Amino acid sequence: MKNVVCPLCGASSNNFYTQGQREFLQCSLCLSVFTHPKDYLTPEAEQAHYLCHNNDPDDIRYQNFVSPVTNAILADFQRQHKGLDFGSGTGSPILKVLTDNGYDIREFDLYFHNDLQALQQKYDYIACSETAEHFKDPHTEFAQLCSLLKPNGKLYVMTDRFDPDRDFSTWFYKTDPTHVFLYHAKAFEYIRQEFGFKTLTIQGRMVILGL
Secondary structure (H helix, E strand, O other): OOOOOOOOOOOOEEEEEEEOOEEEEEEOOOOOEEEOHHHOOOHHHHHHHHHOOOOOOOOHHHHHHOHHHHHHHHHHOOOOOEEEEEOOOOOOHHHHHHHHOOOEEEEEEOOOEOOHHHHHOOEEEEEEEOOHHHOOOHHHHHHHHHHOEEEEEEEEEEOOOOOOOOOHHHOHHHHOOOOOEEOOHHHHHHHHHHOOOOEEEEEOOEEEEEO
16 A cells, blocks of 8 residues: 655654544654545535534533633733634634634634635734644645744644553544544644744643744
8 A cells, every 4th residue: 555644744654543444544753643535524524524513602611611722812912913713613612702802803614614815814813723633734734824824923723632642542532533633742843843933832732833
């Protein structure tokens, strides 16, 4: 079988785990684990899967879940700064909380808020919560996110990371068929260097990259 290169860093990969017909590969460089492209859902199936999610932005539990991101943005930026919620889904608690606090933030989502004008502007901060694990081409996606940031801007990524000490077979996160790229911590160091971020901070499930 032809080797599949890592869609983030381009290094070679090896077979890592098989779940039914779904094959996971591991990058030899950034150590992330990703789904073999043959197992990607079609766009139609992917959108249908997202529509099954119960994403109510008014749900206090959902707001609490994303609070590491919203609290960090509230601490780091002020109302006059411009923000983007990238991958906002069917309903965004990040947009809800920040808008309720008077912040200037707009949203973009490939399937549900595909406002291409939102990708023609520059932002002081970008929230990318529970989205990066859906990237089929993470190198291109992070290049775009970096290009959308103003100087001194910050990118807030929330995703559950791959940990080699975790029992992968029982890890719930890999079971979602739309979770196609599972980042090792080393992947974010690669992203920092590759795209010219000056700072990298990892706080639990949240990663902050600063220009």
